[in-house]
Structures are given as structure tokens and as C-alpha cells.
Amino acid sequence: MSGRSIGRLAGRAILLLAAFSAVFPAFWTALNAFKNRVDIVTPTPLFIFTPTLDNFAYVLGRDSVFDGLFNSLVTSGAAVLIGAVLGLPAAYATARHPNRWSKDIQFFVLSLRFLPPVAVAIPLMVIWLQLELYDTRLSLIITYTLLTLATVVWLSVPAFARVPKEVEEAARVDGYGPYAIFFLIALPIASRSLIGAVAFAFVLVWNEFLIALMLTTSDAKTLPIVASELTQLGRDVPWGILNASVVLLSIPPLLFIGVLSGMLNSAFKRKSS
Amino acid sequence: MKNKNTLPWVFLAPAMVVLAVLALVPTVCAIVISFEDRELSRPDGNFVGFDNYLALFSDRRFVNAITVSLSWEVITVGFTMLIAVGLGILLFECVSRRTRNILALLFIVPVILPRVSAAFVWKFAFHPLYGIATYPYKAITGQPLDLLSNPLTALGTVALVDVWQWGLFFSVIVLKLLETLPPQPFEAARLDHARTWEVYGYVALPMLKAPLISLAFVKMIESLRAFDLIYVMTRGGPGISTETLDMYAFSQGFIESGRISYASGMAVLMMIATSLAFTVIWKRAKI
Numbered sequence: 001m002s003g004r005s006i007g008r009l010a011g012r013a014i015l016l017l018a019a020f021s022a023v024f025p026a027f028w029t030a031l032n033a034f035k036n037r038v039d040i041v042t043p044t045p046l047f048i049f050t051p052t053l054d055n056f057a058y059v060l061g062r063d064s065v066f067d068g069l070f071n072s073l074v075t076s077g078a079a080v081l082i083g084a085v086l087g088l089p090a091a092y093a094t095a096r097h098p099n100r101w102s103k104d105i106q107f108f109v110l111s112l113r114f115l116p117p118v119a120v121a122i123p124l125m126v127i128w129l130q131l132e133l134y135d136t137r138l139s140l141i142i143t144y145t146l147l148t149l150a151t152v153v154w155l156s157v158p159a160f161a162r163v164p165k166e167v168e169e170a171a172r173v174d175g176y177g178p179y180a181i182f183f184l185i186a187l188p189i190a191s192r193s194l195i196g197a198v199a200f201a202f203v204l205v206w207n208e209f210l211i212a213l214m215l216t217t218s219d220a221k222t223l224p225i226v227a228s229e230l231t232q233l234g235r236d237v238p239w240g241i242l243n244a245s246v247v248l249l250s251i252p253p254l255l256f257i258g259v260l261s262g263m264l265n266s267a268f269k270r271k272s273s
Numbered sequence: 274m275k276n277k278n279t280l281p282w283v284f285l286a287p288a289m290v291v292l293a294v295l296a297l298v299p300t301v302c303a304i305v306i307s308f309e310d311r312e313l314s315r316p317d318g319n320f321v322g323f324d325n326y327l328a329l330f331s332d333r334r335f336v337n338a339i340t341v342s343l344s345w346e347v348i349t350v351g352f353t354m355l356i357a358v359g360l361g362i363l364l365f366e367c368v369s370r371r372t373r374n375i376l377a378l379l380f381i382v383p384v385i386l387p388r389v390s391a392a393f394v395w396k397f398a399f400h401p402l403y404g405i406a407t408y409p410y411k412a413i414t415g416q417p418l419d420l421l422s423n424p425l426t427a428l429g430t431v432a433l434v435d436v437w438q439w440g441l442f443f444s445v446i447v448l449k450l451l452e453t454l455p456p457q458p459f460e461a462a463r464l465d466h467a468r469t470w471e472v473y474g475y476v477a478l479p480m481l482k483a484p485l486i487s488l489a490f491v492k493m494i495e496s497l498r499a500f501d502l503i504y505v506m507t508r509g510g511p512g513i514s515t516e517t518l519d520m521y522a523f524s525q526g527f528i529e530s531g532r533i534s535y536a537s538g539m540a541v542l543m544m545i546a547t548s549l550a551f552t553v554i555w556k557r558a559k560i
Contacts, residue, residue, distance in 0.1 A: 011367035019379045022441050025394045045405050090288035097281040112296055113494050114547045118522045119540035123302030146295040178280040207387035209501035224389040250390045268449035
């Protein structure tokens with residue numbers, strides 16, 4: 001028995017270490033965002049220092065960062081909205097009204113994830129240049145819709161499939177039409193998982209880098225691109241400012257952490273019962 | 274009952290049309306461009322047949338990029354799965370349900386961080402002079418440790434960040450999978466005095482074979498999208514030691530020479546290789 005309890009103790013220590021590694025780097029970055037340059041560039045890492053808001057003030061005061069934030073919000077938001085409006089009904093149809101193409105549709109949607117982003121970005125750059133839409137938010141929204149729509153469909157099919165069939169049958173007996181069943185029965189019942197799927201699609205486009213890098217040069221640049229460019233401000237790397245912009249970039253996805261973990265929980269719980 | 278037949282079409286058609294147009298147009302376009310000699314500075318190209326493809330195979334950097342990409346896949350998928358299964362079992366075995374849920378929430382943090390953020394966080398942590406991760410080494414030996422500038426360690430160091438993001442997240446999924454298993458086989462095995470590792474090695478993990486394979490499959494696809502990590506942390510360097518296929522295609526097409534058609538040829542080859550590989554794996558595994 002003692003062997004087992006020693007093992008359990010060691011296991012807990014490893015888990016603690018893993019939890020520390022999961023959170024500490026982000027915590028350290030947040031801490032550095034409040035430091036003056038002298039407190040970051042020290043031979044020994046400093047935990048106690050006089051905090052400053054200068055870094056955040058500088059970052060938020062720069063037009064490029066502000067524009068990037070605005071572009072990111074608009075492009076991610078619009079692409080997710082379109083993805084949800086088109087994707088949720090499509091996922092429902094695939095899950096509830098299967099036909100001989102349903103399997104192929106699911107594979108097609110998943111196969112869009114195989115496409116190397118460079119392979120999509122190079123021709124799109126040429127196309128948007130020819131249409132004179134290059135470096136616009138519109139072209140980025142359309143491109144991102146490919147990402148959000150595929151993701152929403154992919155994650156929502158199982159969510160709709162988990163809605164108990166009996167509930168829908170009962171609604172049909174009560175005289176509900178198929179559209180009413182979707183809007184009034186299936187959508188509300190599956191809403192928790194569906195919100196998770198939509199949130200996941202948002203996090204995915206918010207974090208997207210390569211396509212935005214290749215499809216924008218100045219006007220439509222998103223926040224990840226702006227953040228990555230801050231390193232090239234000069235020979236003296238502005239570490240405090242860099243850390244502040246990393247924190248700013250990470251806040252929106254982190255706001256969804258509860259929603260995403262809720263999605264994980266419901267995805268696995270229902271399947272078992 | 275007329276409505277009953279319209280719903281699948283009304284609901285499916287718009288999404289499928291949008292997806293097909295958005296996916297097919299660039300794909301066809303990429304193939305067309307790869308048979309031309311387009312450059313960034315010269316938008317109109319001439320048809321050159323297979324020249325770009327033939328040139329690729331005598332390109333030393335292309336061959337290097339294939340090797341780097343393959344090692345990247347093997348390292349990141351392998352270690353992510355190892356860590357996911359290991360930590361997942363520990364979560365299931367060693368802590369109460371309450372602690373489990375708290376740890377699970379913390380383990381999701383890295384994967385939600387934008388890759389650009391994660392890359393900066395760790396790039397700074399690995400800074401030879403001011404980094405927190407390299408500080409212990411510096412304090413003990415008095416020497417700075419520069420992992421990202423060393424061709425031997427750079428790829429592994431970037432891979433560590435990828436595994437940090439995905440391994441911890443996948444361990445939460447493995448935990449959820451273990452929680453869905455029926456308890457009886459576990460109890461039976463314990464009654465037979467099976468050791469803990471035997472319970473998992475012979476009972477639990479074989480029961481989870483299919484979902485674990487699909488997890489590895491998802492990670493394989495996801496590992497192909499490491500561009501942002503590598504771009505921020507090393508830009509393919511030092512030399513070409515971390516230059517993956519997408520990094521090389523990007524620098525050929527945009528940074529160095531603007532050879533869009535050449536880069537497009539590379540992208541098309543990647544597209545064919547990944548589609549073939551993943552379709553075969555998908556049909557084989559019947560996930």
C-alpha cells in the first residue's frame with residue numbers, strides 16, 4: 001500500500017509542476033508588462049518592483065495597435081457571425097437529416113483543415129490584388145469565413161447529434177414544423193455546446209497569423225501582425241512594451257476559457273450516458 | 274409535409290456553396306500559378322509547365338525543409354501524445370474530482386493563448402541574458418544559455434512550446450475520455466492484483482484506442498500550422514535549421530525573391546502530400 005501512496009504523491013508533484021508550467025510563463029509576461037525596462041533587463045529576475053502603466057499607455061496610444069485591435073475585432077467578429085449563421089443550420093441538417101452525402105460532407109469539411117495555409121494564401125493574394133481588394137478588411141473577412149464556417153460545422157454536428165431524438169419527435173407530434181423544431185427545440189437544447197463551437201472558431205481566427213501576414217500590408221493588419229512587428233522597432237528591444245502587447249493580444253481568447261471548458265465537459269459527458 | 278423535404282437543402286446548400294467556392298477557387302488558382310513564372314514584381318506570368326516542380330527537386334533548401342517538417346511532425350505529435358496520456362492518467366489517478374477540474378482549467382490556458390503570444394512568452398523566457406527559463410543555468414554555470422541560436426537545439430526548443438500548448442490541453446481530453454469509461458473492467462483488473470501501469474496498459478488505453486488515434490490525427494493536422502511559432506521565435510534560423518516547408522515557401526514567395534510561382538509549386542506539393550496522407554489515415558482508421 002505504501003508503494004501506491006508514494007506513487008500518488010509523486011504523481012501529484014508532477015501535476016503541480018505541470019500546472020505551474022501552464023500558468024507561470026503567462027503570469028511572468030503579465031508581470032513584465034508592468035515593469036520598467038531597467039527592472040526587466042536585470043541579471044536576476046525581479047519579483048518585487050515598482051509597477052508602471054507606461055507600457056500599456058504606450059501600446060494603447062499607438063495608432064497601429066489601436067487599428068490592429070479594431071481590425072482584429074471586426075474581421076474575427078464578422079467571420080464568426082457569418083460562420084455561425086451559415087454553419088449551424090448546415091450542421092443541423094447533416095446531423096438530423098442524413099442523406100447519402102452526409103459522410104462525404106463531413107469529410108469535405110474536415111479536409112479543409114488539411115489545406116496548408118500557404119497554399120491558400122498565395123493564390124488569394126493574387127486574386128485579391130486583381131480584384132483590388134487586397135489589404136482590405138472585406139477580403140480578410142471572406143477568407144476567414146472559410147476557417148470559421150468549416151470549424152463551426154465540424155464541431156456542431158456532434159452537438160446536434162447529442163440532442164435526444166425523442167424530444168424532437170415529441171415536438172413533431174405537437175405539430176411543430178421542421179424549422180420550428182430547429183429554432184425552438186434543437187438550438188436551445190444544444191446551445192451550450194454550440195456556444196463553445198462558436199467561441200472556438202473565434203479563438204482560431206483571432207489567433208490566426210499566416211493568412212493575415214500575407215493578405216495585409218497596412219490598412220487591414222490584425223493585432224497578431226502588429227504585435228509581431230513591435231519587435232522590430234529598433235536595436236533596443238522594448239521588452240516592456242512587447243510584453244504589454246502580448247498581454248493585450250491574449251485577453252480576448254482567455255475570456256472564453258470558461259465557455260471552452262464547458263464545451264469539453266458537455267462533449268464528453270453526454271456521450272457516456 | 275412539404276416543409277420536411279426543403280430543410281436539408283435550405284440549411285445545407287448555402288454553407289456548402291460558400292465552402293466549395295472559398296476552397297476550390299484558391300486551390301485551382303494555386304495549381305495554375307504553379308505552372309507559370311509569376312513574381313511579386315511581375316504579376317503577369319508565362320506558362321512554363323513543370324519547370325518549378327523540376328527545380329524544386331534539385332533545391333537543397335527544399336529537401337532540407339522536407340526533413341525539418343517531417344522531424345517537426347514526429348517530435349511534436351509524439352511528445353504531445355506522450356504527455357497527454359501521462360498527465361491524463363495522473364489527473365485521473367492521483368487527485369480528487371475537485372482538484373482535477375481546477376487543474377483542467379489551468380491546463381487549457383496555454384492552448385488558448387494566441388501562438389504569437391506563446392511564441393513571444395517563450396522567446397523571452399529563453400533569452401540568454403534576461404530569460405527566466407535560462408536563468409537557473411546561468412546562475413549555476415555563469416554561462417549564458419542560448420538555445421534558439423544553436424542549430425542543434427533550436428528546433429527542439431520551438432517544439433517544446435508547441436508541446437506545451439497542445440500536450441497539456443490534450444491531457445484534459447484524455448482525462449475526460451478516461452472518465453467516460455465504465456468502471457467495471459478497472460475493478461476486475463484490480464481484484465486480479467494488476468499493478469496500476471498494467472491496468473492502464475492492458476485495460477484502459479486499449480479501450481481508448483480509437484479516440485486516441487483521432488487525437489493524434491488532429492495533432493498531425495495542427496502541427497502543420499506551426500508557421501507563426503517558428504516565424505516569431507527563429508524565422509527559420511539559425512541558418513536553415515528550423516525552416517519548415519511553409520516557412521521556406523513564405524520566404525521564397527515574399528521575403529527573399531518574390532517567386533510566387535515557385536512558392537506556389539511547393540504549396541501544391543504540400544497540399545497533395547497532406548491530402549493523400551490524411552485521407553489514407555482517415556479511411557484506414559475509420560475514425
